[in-house]
Structure formats: C-alpha cells, structure tokens
Amino acid sequence: MTLPLKTKFRVGGMDCASCATKIDTAVRRMPGVEDVSVSVTAGTMTVNHHEGSDLLAIGRRVKGLGYDVVEISDGEAPKHQDDAGHCCGGHHHSPADHHHNYSSDEAPKNVNTVKGLHGHDHGPSTGPWWRSKKGRLTIVAGAALLLAYGIGHLFPAIQLYAFALAMLVGLVPIARRAIMAAFAGTPFSIEMLMTIAAIGALVINATEEAAAVVFLFLVGELLEGVAAGKARDSITSLAALVPKTALVEVDGETRETPAERLVVGSVILVRPGDRVSADGVILSGESAVDEAPVTGESVPVTKRVDDIVFAGTVNGNAALRVRVTAAAQDNTIARIVKLVEEAQEKKAPTERFIDRFSRYYTPAVVVVAALVAILPPVLSGADWNEWIYKGLAILLIGCPCALVISTPAAIAAALSAGARRGLLMKGGAVLEGLGRLTAVAFDKTGTLTEGKPKVTDIVPLALSEVDILRLAAALETGSSHPLALSILAKAKETAVVIPLATEAKALGGKGVTAIVEGQEIFLGSPKAAADRITMPEHYLKAIDALNGEGKTVSVLIAGNTLAGAIAMRDEPRADAAQGLLTLKQSGVKTIMLTGDNRRTADAIGQALGIEVRAELMPEDKQRIVQDLKSQGLVVSKVGDGINDAPALAAADIGIAMGGGTDVALETADAAILHGRVGDVFRMIELSKRTMRNIYQNIAMSLGLKAVFLVTTILGITGLWPAILADTGATVLVTLNALRLLRVKSG
Template sequence: MGETVEKRYRVEGMDCASCAAKIDTAVRRMPGVEDVSVSVTSGTMTVRHDGSGDLAAIEKKVTGLGYAVSQLAGRQPAAPHATEDTHTCCSHDDHEHDHHGHSHQHEHDHGDHDHGSHAHHDHDDAKADALEGLHGHDHAPMTGPWWQSRKGRLTILSGAALVIAYAVAHLLPAIAPYAFIAAMLMGLIPIARRAVMAALSGTPFSIEMLMTIAAVGAVIINASEEAATVVFLFLVGELLEGVAAGKARQSIQSLTTLVPKNALLEENGKTREVLAETLAVGATILVRPGDRISADGTILSGESAIDEAPVTGESTPVRKGEGDTVFAGTVNGDAALRVKVTAAAADNTIARVVRLVEEAQESKAPTERFIDRFSRYYTPAVVVVAALVAVLPPLVAQGAWDEWIYKGLAILLIGCPCALVISTPAAIAASLSSGARRGLLLKGGAVLEMLGKVTAVALDKTGTLTEGKPKVTDVITFGSSETDVLTYAAALETGSSHPLALAILARATEDGINIPAASDARALGGRGVTASVEGASVFLGSPTAAGERIPLSEDQTARISALNDDGKTVSVLIIGDTLAGAIAMRDEPRDDAKAGLKALTDNGVRIVMLTGDNSRTARAIGEKLGIEVRAELMPEDKQRIVGELQRSGLTVAKVGDGINDAPALAAADVGIAMGGGTDVALETADAAILHGRVSDVAAMIALSKRTMRNIAQNITIALGLKAVFLVTTIVGITGLWPAILADTGATVLVTINALRLLRPAS
C-alpha cells in the first residue's frame, strides 16, 4: 500500500445538500479511498487515498452523477494522522523583545503548499459536453446568466411545457391528463436519471429519488396536473439554489479580480508591461499613482497613501514608504512607488486568503457535524413515515387509498432534509467569506463556532497591543534646542537599521530636519555611538554611559528616571563637552488598542496582557490601556497562564504574533495570530487578523455570535416550515405543490438568510 495522498477537485454544479451527499457516498465507496471531504459552498472535493485507487475512475464516478469535475493543483502526501471528521454525509455541503527589538521580517518557503489551487485546470469542452449528454448533466456551472445554464434552460423548457399543457387542457379536456404527463416527463426524465445514478452509487434516498417517486405516484392516482406542477416547482427551486450558491462562492472568489492582470516591470533602468502572473520574486515593479499594486512586495523607493480596504477592510488609506510592505490588489494613492516583489502571483496575500477560506469551508463546525449525523437517519425515517401514512389509514380505518397515498407522497416531499442540512454550512461559508473580506481569517467552522464562546482573551504586548516598533515620545533639552538634539542624533543614526535609530530618523524626517553628514562613526558595544558632526565630537547612548562622560545633575537624572518609569527607553546626547539633551522612545499602543479592549470588556470578556518584556515597561503600557498585566514571561509561562484561565472555567483566546508564542496559541481554545499577511500569521494559529487591529478581536467574536444566531434562525425556518406543512397535509389543507415549496422554498429562504452575513454588521 502506498503513502496517503490528498487530491483536490473543483466540482461544478454542486448546489444543494443532496449533491454533496451523493458525491461523498459514491466516492467513499471507491477502492483505495480513505476519506472524502465535499464542500458545496466552495465547490470542491478533497479525496484522501492510499495510492492504490484509480483517480480516473473517481473522476468518472463523479461525472456519472452529473457533475463536471477537474483536478486542482496537486498536493503533497498527507500527514499520517487522522484529520478532523469532515465526512459530508448530507452536507451542502513572546517571548517579547525589548526596545532594541528585532526585525519582524520573516521568509518562509512555500514549496510544500499548494498555492496553485486557484488556477483551475482547463476542461476539454467537447468531452464534457459528451459526458453531459450521456448522463443527463443539468448541473452546469452557474457562471453566466441563469437562463444560459443547463439548469435554467431545463426549467424554462419545463415551464413552457406546463403552460402548453394547461392550454391543451382548456381546449381539449379529454386529453388533459396526457398533456400534463408529457409536461411532467419533460422535467422528470433528467431528475429520474440522476436518481438512478445516485442509487447505484449508494444514495437511494436522494431528493431526486423522492421527487421521482412522488411524481410517478401522483400520476398513478390521477393527479398528473399536480405532478407536472411539482416537477416544475422543483426545478425552479433547484435553479434558485444554484443562483444563491453561486453568489456565496463569488463573494470570496471576487477578491482574485482585484489583482491587476498587468504590471510595469523595471529592468536595466527601463520599464515594460508584463503579465502580473509572470512576475518573479525579487523583481522590481513600478506602481503609478492611482494604479492597483500587482504583487505583494516591499517599497524600495517612494512614499504614498495606500488604500488597503480591498485586502484588510481598513477604510482609511495608510501612509507607507521605503521598507514598508504592500499587498497585491491594494491601490496606490498619490505618488509613484518602486516595489520589490516578495511573492509570486499564486502565493500573494489575496490568493492565500482565498485558499484559506475555501479550505476552512471544508472544515465542519460541531453543529454542522451533528446535523449531518441527524440527517443520516432523518431521511429514511421520513420515507417510513410517508409509507405508513399512505397505507395505515386505508388498512386500519377504511380510509380512501387515493387520498392517503396522495398525503404520503406529499410527506415524502416535505421531509427532504436539504434545507436543514444546508442551514449551518451556508451560514458558515457566508461568514467566513465576510470575515476574509474584512481581514478576519478563520480556519473553519469549528473555530468560528468556538469564538462566540470566548470569555477571556490573553494578548501579547509587542506587535499585538503595540505597533511593534518604537517611536520618539519626548525630546528633552538640557543645553541645546530640540531641533539641534534631533539633528545631531539623526546624523549619528543615519544608515543604522536598529529600531531605536529608525525611530529617531523617522521623527527627524517628520519634522523636516536636514540631516548633516557624520564622519568617523564608531559603535561602542552596548553603550552607544560616537561620530564627528560638523566638526564637533558627538555621543549618543545610554544614560549610564553618558554619565561616565559628563556627570548628570539630580534634576536631569530625575527626569530620565521618570521617563524610564513610564516604560520609555532614553538615549542621552552629548555634543563636545556639553550635555545637549535626551530622546525618549517607546513602543506605543496601536491607535485602536484602547477602543478594541473596551469593546471586549463591554461584552463581559476578561482581558490580560502576557508579555516577556520587563515589568516596568509592561506596567506603563498596561496602565495606559487599563489592562491586567503579567510580565517577564517565558513562552512556557504564557502557556501555563492560559491553562490556569481555562481551569478556572474560562474559554480562552490567545492573541499573538503567530511566531514565538506557539505553545500558548496551541494551548488556547482559539489561537489568533496578529500579523500583516505574513505566512506565519496566516498559517500558525486557528485564526488570523490580517490588518493587525486590536478591535478586530472583538469583531471576530461578534461575527461568531452573529453567525450562530443566523444558524438558529435557519434551523427554525427549515424545521418550522416542514412542521406546518406536515400538519396541513395530514388534515387535508395542502397538497403536493405546497409540499415541494416546503422543501425547495425553505432551502432558498435558508440560503438567502445565510447570505445576509455577507453584509457588514450594522
């Protein structure tokens, strides 16, 4: 037996719960197949097999059921351990750095990831058409106008036949039954063909089979008019399901259209237009004002306001300059930029987001798995109940056979579980897509469901609650002006990549200071830097090192100590033999941190900061944000504290940078990575906040709660309509065509209700 391998397929025309059920059951019975995961919402199928199976036979089996199938880019051998139960039975289917921090640039080899999964393989159209003709394929992809799809054409044809039958019945009443039978067969033959194929593949209780039995039974009891009407309404319902399912898929796939097709490649001092998908990592591109950026990259030169709303949901343009990261699909504002490409087209942020969401849609939530298990017994039970309703009253109470068979057939249609089993995955798919468009990435329904139960959030400090890079907060003057202090300090730090140096240079640039050249620059390990600037000997370093050169007065020492007590790092400047001043820097809280934390506490969520930084700095940030602080922690300490919170009865979300907090992220009920689209941030934890806003933690929890309310509404709609029509059918108020509305109508209502999640919360 070979090693376990995963293959992923795009399945076109999979629009409802019964579709996933038929495909899952049929493929699971194939030789060599170990597991199958079918996602109606993303239109994909993932097959785990031991290498001994015939992949061509698997594709043929799916095609035989009436669906177009194409293999997506290949995957590496799957891990040997068991994956999450994704059986789709009937699914619609810090250690913190100090202020001298480290660079947050991470490179990750994607060689072992399937980043080409969005480049769908071309179909052989002629072969596909031939197969459709053989198998009655009316599940053509809903990519164009609905009336151009095979489903649309079949529905129109069936409707026209029904209208003609009514006209014939009016003009020639004697042949009315035959006219309605002909109209019924127009739509029923493709349905019956699919029912037979599904039964042969292991799904005897498909909606197509129930529909076929009901229609044929109606003809037998001389209700051919209703039989034809029911078939037409069934086709209308399927068509509406297809339109709704297509809308849900397009909501996330539309992100891929944000990336421009062309790019201006810069080579040897000249630019030329090339296809964006051909850009190689390391290439340099020119992005003009107003253009969409064609690749993920780092700005080499230029400064501009970048509109990141398409990727992160951030409504306000972000000012970015040399060294900053930009995303494909975002819009350059007011100045030309030269950008070094850091990711190939198949691996840019948007492509990875789309892939992540599609995979997440295949991961079932606990509620969804429960409903799947329930539906395995529900549908056969409905068939038994329908049979008993049809035969018991005539046998036991001398009821009329025609009347009770009619009621039994109606119950068959009422009992179809499509609306029930799609109630959860439709809501979760819409929610995952909605979150992704706002920069909230969740890896599956289980994560989405768990977020709504979170009662405590543990957050890192550096890079999570704070920006992750220090800023100049105070410029202190002792013997020189503020401008002179910044001028000479910036001259010493020019060319340095140290975080404190970058903070000083950024402040000097912000203040419009002309920085003079420095000569004879020397770094004094761990103490500071010295150089000659405009003929004067200048030193910038720690207060201790400065005190060794020139004694500090009590007042000066007190001012520096006060800044240190506020969690700030202080560098002292000496020009010649004069104590010129000092510069205080601190990694400041994110602009939205306080509001984001308040949103959590307002919802009764306990919040705590877990940081490896020193207590003094952590307390200063904690007091500013009004948050409980646990400082000077090693990674194992953070994991231990998460465990303590859980043992106290809290459901804990851990928010970190997704890099050096792995133990705590793994221990938490939900691990949330905070990062700007890096590979680690996207792939380490259960969820990721693409834009890095603290307020997005509360937004994730709110999205979860909104989704669970939507699921409850969907289940109520699905079961409520069935209960109402069940009672009205038994007492004789409603018949076959209202019964089909109880099924397809409920399915459409549930899907439309789920699609409300695509809209931003009010």
C-alpha cells in the same frame, strides 16, 4: 508507511448540501480513498488517497452522479485535455500531479461517460442563469407544462397524457440522478424522494399536480443555485481585484507584462490610481495606499520605502517602484481565497450534527409517509387515493435540503464576509468557537503595541530639541536598530537637516560615537553617559520618571557637555484601549502576557486598562493560558504567531495579529490582517451573529415542515404547497445566510 496523497477537484454544478453528501458518499467508497472533503460554496472536492488510486475512476464516479469535474492543483489552472485524454503540452506527470477534465463538453475518450448527461447544475458558473443547462431544462419544463394546460382545455380527453408527458420532460433527468445516487450509496436523495412522489402522483392520476410539482422543483433548484452562487462569488471575486497586467522594469525600460508571469525579484512600476499587481516591498516613492480590498482598512495607509504593499490594493497620489516578493499564485489575495476555500471544507460541530441527524431523518420521513399512505385505508377503510396523495405530499415536505444547508450556508457566508475585512478563520469550528470565548490573552509587542518604538520626548539641556534630534540622527544614519530607526523617522517627520557624521563607532551595549561638525558626539544609555560625564540629580530623576512610563532613554553628549536626552517607547496601537474596553463591556476577561520588563509592561497596561503579567518566558505564557482554562474559561491567545507558539497552541483558539502576511495567513486558528485590537471583538461578534443565523435557519426549515405536515394530514394542503415548503424553505435559508455578507465596515 507512505503518507496519503491529496488531490483537489473543481466540481461544476454542485450548489446544495445534498450534492455534497452524494459526492462524499460515492467517492468515499472508492478503492484507495482515505478521506473526502467537499465544499459546496467553493465548488471543490479534496480527496486523500493512496498512491495507486485510480483518479480517472474517481472522476467517472462523480461524473456519473451528474456533475462536471476537473482535477486541479494549488495555485495552478486546470489543464484541459485533448480528445485522446492527454494533457496539452505532452508533458508527463506523476499521478498526484496529473490533471483530468471530465466536463460534459470535453470528456476524454478513455473515460466512460454518458455524453450529454448533465447533473445537479442549479445555476451557471458564469453568465446568466438561462444559459445554464439547468436553466434551459427549467424553461423547457415550464413550456411543456403550459402546453399541457392548453391541450387539456382544447382536448380534455387526452389531458392526463399531456400532463404526464410534461412531467416526464423534467422528471427523466431527476430520476436518472436518483438512480445513480442510489447505486453510489445514497438511496434517500432528494431526487429519489421527488421521483417517488411524481410517479406516485401519476399512479393515482394526479398528473396535473405531478407536472407542476416537477416544474416547481426545478425552479426551486435554480433559485437555490443562484443564491448559493452569490456566496461563492463574494470571496472568489477578490481574485478579480488583481490587475491582469503589470509594468515591469527591464534594462531601464518599462514593459507591460501579464501579472501572472511576474517572478519574485521583479521590479514593477505602480502609477497613481493603479492597482498593485503583486505583493512586494517599496523600493522608492511614497504614497497613500487604499488597502480596503484586502484588509478592510477604511482609511488609506501611507506607504514609504521598505514598506509592504499587497496585490489588489489601490495606489494613491504618487508613483511607486515595488520589488515583487510573491508570485501570482502566492500573493495575499490568492492565499486568502485558498484559505477560505479550505476553511469551508472543514465542518463545524453544528454542521456535523445536522449531517448525522439527516442520515436518520430522511429514512424516517419515508417511513412516516408510507405509514400515512397505508395505515388509514388498511385500518379504517379510508380512500386509498386520498391517503396515498397525503403520503406523497409528506414525502416532499420531508426533503432535508433546507435543514442540511442551514449551517454550511451561514458559515460560508460568514467566512467570506470576515475575509473581505481582513478577519480570517480556518474553518467552521473556529468560527463557532470564537463566539464562546470568555477570556483573551494578548501579547504586548506588535499586538497591543505597534511593534516599532517611536520618539515620545526630547528633553533639552545644553542644546535645543532640534539640535539634539539632528545630532542624534547623524549618529544613527545607516543603522537598522529599532531605536535608531525611530530617531531617523522623527527627524524625517520634523524635516530637520541631518549633518554628516565621520569616524562613527558602535560601543557594544553602551551606545554610538562619531565626529559631527568638528566635535565628538555620544548617544547611549544613561549608565554609559554617567561614566563619561557628571549628570545633575534633577536630570537623573527626569530620566527615572521617563523609565517609569515604560520609555527607553538615550542621552546625548556633545564634546564634554550634556546636551539632552531622547525618550522612546513602543506605543499602543491607536485602537487598543477602545478595543480592550469593548471586550470588557461584552463580558470577556482580558490579560496581557509579555516577556518585557515589568516597568515597561505596567506602564502600557496602565494606559490601556488591562491586567499585566510581565517578564514571562514562553513556557510561562503557556502555563498561564492553561491555568485560565482550568478555571473554566474559554481562552484565546492573540500574538504575532511566531514567538508565542506554545501559548497559541495551548489556547482554545489562537489568533495571529500583525507580524507580516506569512504569519497572518499560515499560523494559529485565525488571523487579523490589519492588526486592529478591536477586530478581536469583531470576530467574536461575527461568530455570534453566525450562530444566531444558523438557529434561525434551523427554526425556519423545521418550522415550515411542521406546519405543512399538519395541514397536509388535515387535507388543507397538497403536493403543490408541499414542494413549495421544501424548495421555498431552502431558498429562504440560503437568502437568510447571505445576510451575513453585509458586514458593517470596521
């Protein structure tokens, strides 16, 4: 059995939830289509289909609904077509790789499209709103309405006809979309309700109101699109942070090259003040780099040789030579944008419930409107015109746009806001679930700690601290062992002069020796040192006390003299203690799960104030997570995304932290880019804010409808307030969701 192919389309003019519903319903009915995922905020549609599926027909179906559609592939710009329908360049592609552009201005001749048909284009993709087709249509409809008012005052006899013509200017495109949506499987679209209401108003001679209602509908759609565009721009604007050009070293010279042409292995020069043009590793130079655009880290981070830099970050005060490690389409920002777009396609439980609810809600509104229009005249002889008018108003009030968009708008804004500060969540379900967490299990190394040992103590005996450090650094020069790197880093930090070592030897499991300044120097474990020289009792007690603090001790022997010792420990992250305290204060249980020895783990746990389970195998961590879940807790496992795969999978939500860009972006359910423990709480808080926002949106949309339903039946309000209740609620809901984009810096 062959796996289904996946094809992605960029859909132009899709800016509201009803758009996504119509497209989803229409494409899902196409032969060979297994699944459809539509993201309003990303403006994309992903189709899972069989190999023989007709992608041209899928494009035509979406185009027929009134949208521009372009087939795209991951990390690749859409290919335009010539008039014959061939991709430029004349290359041949498989069905899954072929790209088609169905835009109204550049449609291939072999695609049966209606020239000039424009769809639900609420706002422009680029440029000001008045340059979009929907913007121009709204302006023309408004001008027609004003002209009708003028004619009505000058020539009252033809007032009805003037307003009827003004109404048709805006209604014809709306009605066309309604009919196409009905044939594609969505008979109860907002366009259909609008069309019925406008035609009904025309029948009862309420042409002035009908024309005004159509114009207000177009204005509402336009405002809705502009607001939705802000949420889309908030994440896609990240891509603009990457500079268009890079300074590449070629044959000893520096040349300016388009950043999109950089290949892995290229060496680029990043001048002070410039943005880094690609993900890479520093070959030479040391500088403070502002990573706020990518990770949300507010303080510039000092970067040295062998450190990783991200595309889009800003170099500080010194030039850097960087070896490129990822092509343009694979750099961190490109992958964040892709991840958020994919996350927006995954519906949250609340969103799925609202979608199911709206399927029954809209037909029910039509039935209620019909009953309001028919029953009073039939049963009590009431005036037909009056109750038909009320029924039409109820039809407009009942449009489900605001209700349907209440959840996806908030989730899209929250996902974008999180991504901009380095908090990545893979979908609405994850975002919702984070707010329900009651327990968080942390890995130790690289999660609660930095993952890199640091020199914490130098214990002198026969030599001074400076001499102990410089001799130890001489032995470790050239080594890549983590403990060796910590000694070398300390030597660099204190600016000691490291002497030359000769005849260096590594003694497996014991330590290293070399000749330095004419004498043999040994650096190794206390046990191996005790085999070489007698160690005083008080010195052994001092070493034991350091071990009790979770520190690794290396003893230095110079010739036949006990020179001193160096203690190292993987220190807790700077914000770990405060981050854990914040979680506890919010009622979340915290626990450390580590494979490290108990003494080291207990020392770190005591310093951080967290419950410790140590000396665990991966299966032990998985079992503990399952035990916590069996106690009724909603559990998250936070780790580096590599070593704790079983526990991450067993948790309700797995969060990858630290461990490198690849891990952070591709494993677990969520990821924290800059590795701050406090960001776990920030994720939870963002989830809770989002859910509050969703409930506010639902309350606003249903509350406004309920108020105007009552006032319409009582005869207080009519068609104008009805359409304002619908489009106004939609705009209010969208603007309320956009408040989530304003995230306080962490």
